[in-house]
Structure formats: C-alpha cells, structure tokens
Amino acid sequence: MIKIDGSFLEGGGQIVRTAVAFSVLTNTAVKIVKIRKGRSKPGLKNQHLNAINALAELSNATVIGARLGSTSLEFFPRQLIYRNLNIDIGTAGSITLLFQALMPVLLFSNKIIKIGVKGGTDTKYSMPIDYFKSVFLPQLSKYAKISCKLEKRGYYPKGGGKFELTIKPKYSIRDFKSFSDFFKFLRSEENRINLIDQNELVLIKGVSHASKDLMKANVAERQAKNADYLLGQYKPVKIEIGYVDSLSVGSGVTLWAIFSQGEEVDPNNPVILGADSLGEKRKKAEIVGQDAANNIIKLIKSEAAVDKYLADQLLPYMALFGGQIKVSEITNHTKTNMKIIEEFIDMKFKKRKNIIRI
DSSP states (O other): OEEEETTSTTOSHHHHHHHHHHHHHHTOOEEEESTTTTSSSOSOOHHHHHHHHHHHHHHTOEEESOSTTOSEEEEEOOOOOOOOEEEEOSSSOBHHHHHHHHHHHHTTOSSOEEEEEEEBSBOTTSOOHHHIIIIIGGGGTTTEEEEEEEEEOOBTTTBOEEEEEEEEESOOGGGSSSHHHHHHHHOOGGGOEEEOOOOEEEEEEEEEEEEGGGTTTTHHHHHHHHHHHHTTTSSOEEEEEEEEOOSSOOEEEEEEEEEESSSSOOSSSOEEEEEEEEOOTTOOHHHHHHHHHHHHHHHHHHTOSBOHHHHHHHHHHHHHHOEEEEBSOOOHHHHHHHHHHHHHSSOOOEEETTEEEO
16 A cells, blocks of 8 residues: 655645546555645545545445545555446536546546536636646547537536536556556657647637626626737737626636647647636636736746646656656646656656656
C-alpha cells in the first residue's frame, strides 16, 4: 500500500483525485491521510466522494473512509470493469474536477464508454466546462475519439448542470497482463506530448454566457464587448454570446488562444491557451470580460505553450506517454501533482525554469 500525505504542499482535493486515479490504473492500494487538512472545512466533499465512488465502481474496489468530512481514505482496487456511468454530484460541485479524476482511467477502456454527470459547470476554483471542452480535450484527441455535449449549465450554489462525454479509446489497458507492460507499450515517440513553442497566433475564440434572468441587463453582451475591445490588437477574435436556463443566477467568460506552425494547427500537439472569469455579485459584467481578456493577453505574452491550469491536467498523461511542456507558471498545484504521480510510477519529472520534461 502506498501512503499519501493529503496535506502536502497544495494540500487540496487534487491529491485525492490523482492518487485514486493512479491507484486504479496501477492496481495499487493507497491510503491518504490528512485530507484537505489546511482547508476551512477539511476532509472529503461531495465532489471528491463522487469521484472516489465512480472509480471504485470501475475497479470493483473496496473503500474505507469514503464519507463526507473524512480526513482518511483507504482504496483497494481489484479488476477494471468498464461500464457506462450516470453521476449526480447533488450540488454545484465541479463536473470538470470530477472528470480530472476519471479521465486517466476512462481513456484506456476496452470499449466505447459514456459518462453523464449532473453538477456545476462553471464554478470557482475549477476549470469551466468550455475550457474543458476547447482547451483540455483536444490534447487527448490522438489517444481517443472523444465527443461531448453540454446539455445545461450549472452555476453556484444549486448546480444542476448536465454534461455528457463519450470516449472511444485507441488503447486498452485490459489488453495487457500488467500495468508495467502497458506502461512500456504507451511510451512510444508518436505518443509523446510536445508543447514547447507557441508559434503563430491564428485565432482567439470564446464564450460569454449568462443565465436568462440576466438577459435584460445584457450581461453576456457586455462581458463579450469589453473582452473583444481589450483584445483589439489580436485578430481575429470570435466570442459567442449565449443565455441559458439554469437553477442559479450566474455568468462567465472563457477565452482560448489557438496557435499553429504553418497553416494548420497540429492535431497531435495543439497549442491552445485558456483563460476565464466568472461573474459574481457586485462584479460588473465589463470587469468579468476585462479579467478574462487580460488573463489571455498575459498568457500570449508569456510565450508559453501551456497555461498553468492545463499543466495540472496534462501531467498524468505526460507520465504515461512521456513528453515536454513549457508552462506559463509552475504552481504548487503542479508540484503537488508531480509528487503524487511519482509515488505510483517509476519515473521522475524534471523541471528547469518553466519547462517540465519526462
């Protein structure tokens, strides 16, 4: 059994998500203690429990300590049996953070698999659903055919968002006798992640969204207009505007900058930088658009090929496939994720300035 200190560095729920995902992949039991010790409300929250329970269902695992507020968890995976899942987080808990835990396992199914989730799509401290769809998922396109559908947005506090993901994997872990054999197979040159140079900026896209009760105030339009104005030095800029039925009032902007070398974006290693901003009470729509625009401008000027949030998402796949990335910033989240992954796989991430290699 691998023992993990849940208070290490960043000390958040990401430790649980990464550790349990790699426990399933490597078929190794794990014990996590001091879970979210430094948070105002330590222990497991609803979204963590849903990730744990889903991974337990996929791996026929025995689990000890999977309850709200628990600061200790023991997870004993058995045989992987892939199946379709329907998950209701029951709160505005982040759908994208749930998928952060599930994707490293779902990517290696032995059949087409469909996952439906209800919860929060655009919430604090997590990547918005548009970032997940347009910045993160393209990075996995060479390993699986992935399609998704956003049926409903879910804002804090009621959530109620609906999202569906369908995956047709290229490789199946079930075809190998051990994780060690599978790991050796995955690490071919064609599978490596290589995101170092930005190259040429070709397009900035985005989505400005709001709940329908904000339509009279033109919130989505005002968010988009200010973002577009600040991005005037970069052309073309295409920001979609939309209003949605939702259980709670909310709004937000997600922007992503697309780069290419030559005329086309590299489908195997697409350089896409993402930034976002959420609407809040007493925060003007213009400021929401301004924050998202300023963040994407900062990323473009950084000359990095990966933003700090995407770095966290890519690390599990870098560990499995090998690769190198140049990031805008190496955060404690990133350092924490590296440490947890290294506990399960016999490899070491190498850091030099803002370049991470394996």
